[in-house]
Amino acid sequence: MVWLKLGLTVSISGLCTGLCSMDSLAEEDFRLLLDALTQCVLLHDAQTKAIVWANRAACVALGFSVEELLPLKAHDMTRDDSRYRREMAVSAMDRSVEQGPQAYEWCYRSRAGVDMLSEAIAAYVPLREHPVVMVQFRDISAEDAMRQKLRSYEMRLREYMQDLGEGVAVVTPRGKIAYLSESGRRVLGMDPDVQFEAEALDYCAPADRERLIAQLRSSTKRRSTPAQRYRVVRRDGGERWLRITSRRVNIDDELNGVLLHFRDISAEVATEEARRTEAQMLEYAGRYNAMGEMATAIAHELSQPLAAVRNFIEGAIQRLSPLDAAVDAIWGLRAADRQAEHAAHIIKSVREFVVKREPVETQADLRDVLADVAYFIQLRARDVGIAVAIEQHDTPLPIRCERVLIGQVILNLAFNAVEALTGAQQTAGVVTLATSAHDGVAELHVIDNGPGVANEALGRLFDGFSSSKAGGNGIGLSLCKNIVSRHDGRIWAQRSASGGLDCGFALPLSLRA
Incomplete structure (x- = not known):
């Protein structure tokens, strides 16, 4: 197929222009000039288009001598293809007479039968x-x-990209999408045949737009920005989650801006959400289980203030019989009120601990978190004859945490210590709960003077289904490890100086007190 080239090289264009103006050049001098060139050249008669001469480079490339080339026609020197019929070449040569140099594609066949696809220029x-x-x-x-x-x-590449849940886009400095890959169109729910003019922020959920703007502005040519998650609204109305990285590019005038690489991570986000829900259910089950173990002790504890309330009220009624005993009656009613308030406080504490809550991270003092659960620990220990000692740090220990969950960790560790001492032979079992601060972290230690555990069990005490208690399943301690890890902390178990067990955890101190 004959085709015209719009851009000729400078050397070819200049040579052809110069030769066309040399109407007095002798043929012998012209041949000497062409023979010195490294480019292949054939001379054709302007009328018949027959070959009249070839330079040395052409003879070497085609494998023919000049004498052997003279009688050859187009079909002798090219492949049998409709694109390379003699009429095509003749047409290009005829146009060169009236219109100047003509470029076209031609396939030359050498004497050895090797095809040589060529760019030909007729002048x-x-x-x-x-x-x-x-x-x-x-x-x-x-x-x-x-x-x-x-x-x-x-x-x-196009076939490979068909099934990928990721795309590429170029965003101009004004926020317009200058380019969007086909796979990117699918991710954003766009018809591949529809032309569009849109801004990058149009796809981003309103709550995330300021963050996307900040990422675009921070993009540099040196490296891609850290990946960030965004919730986007597709053109079909569906919501998806994308992970986006960006880098500034300046390829040409049309592709000048920020290159975005985005990937659909909706499935990952859904999986993480399912795991988070499962973890919340497990945490709730842990709190519920802890309260179940304390049900008898709590019932006993509540029976005392309720019985006292009844006694005080009955006594007040009896004392009201003589009219001059009003003062004594008021005293009895006030005492009953205090006991009722005490019972209400116990019920409120249990309810606040057991009730299922959404995770809320707040600023808290680790000492206050310990104080919140100390009552339950003392109650549980007192029921089995174990003493509890509280040693609080002198200054506040500010941490960022989900307060109920960290309280649950303290409860689990303390209950585990009480269980260890319950079956021990020593007469004075003591559980010490101590808070402290070291090297930028707040620590809480639960120390008992019990028999401890075997050395090989210390390293796996917080692994799932590992327990130091007979009949224990180890889920409580494994849950403690998960909660502490989620708070960027660490948890440990080691021998205490008293020979028992020292279980504790450390959480980063918050910069904002």
Whole structure:
């Protein structure tokens, strides 16, 4: 197929222009000039288009001598293809006479039968003896093979990108989307055939737009920004989660801005949400289980103030019989009120601990968290004859935490210590709860003077289904490890100086007190 090239190289264009103006150049001098060139050149008669001469480079490339080339026609020197019929080449040569140099694609076949895809340029040259058409050609087989390979790579890449949940976009400095890949269109729920003009912020949920603007502004050419998550609204109305990285680019005038690489992570977010819900249910089950173990002790504790309330009220009624006993009656009613308030406080504390809550991270003093649960620990220990000692740090220990969950960790560790001492032989079991601060962290230690555990069990005490108690399943301590890890802390178990067990955890101190 004949085709015109819009851009000729400077050297070819200049040479053809100069030769066309040399109407008095002798053919012999012209041939000497062409023979010195490294480019392949054939001279054709301007009228018949028959070959009249070839330079040395053309003879070497085609494997023919000049004498052997003279009688050859187009079908002798090219492949049998409709794109390379003689009429095509003749048409290009005829146009060169009227319109100037003509570029076209031609396939030359050498004497050895090797095809050489070429870029040919026909130029009319009015020599002194007779006019000729000079055809200069160069082998572009390697370039064509490279184009074919690149085309194949592009097709493979397109096929590969068909099923990917990720895309690429270029956002201009004004926030317009200048380019959007086909896979990106699918991620955003767009019809691949629809033209669009949109701003990047149009797809982002309103709550995330300021954060996306900040990411775009912080983009540099050196490296991509850290990945961030965004909730986007697709063109079909569906909501998806994307992980986006960005880098500034300046490829040309059309692709100048910020290159966005985004990936659909909706499935990952859904999985994380399911795991978070499962963890919340497990934490709630842990608190519920802890209260279940204390049910008898709590019932006993509540029976005392309730019985006292009844006694005080009955006594007040009896004392009201004589009219002059009003003072004593008031005293009895006030005492009953205090006991009722005490019972209400116990019930409120249990309810606040057991009730299922959404996770809320707040600023808290670790000492106050310990104080919140100390009553339950003392109650549980007192029921089995164990003493509890509280040693609070002198100054506040501010931490960022989910207060109920950290309280649950303290309860689990303390209950575990009480259980260890319950079956021990020593007469004076003591559990010490101490808070302290070291190297930027707040620590809480639960220390008992019991028999401890075997050395090989210390390292796996907080692993799932590992327990130091007979019949224990280890879920409580494993839950403690998960909660502390979520708060960027660490948890440990080691032998105490008294020979028992020292279980504790450390959480980062908050910068804001």
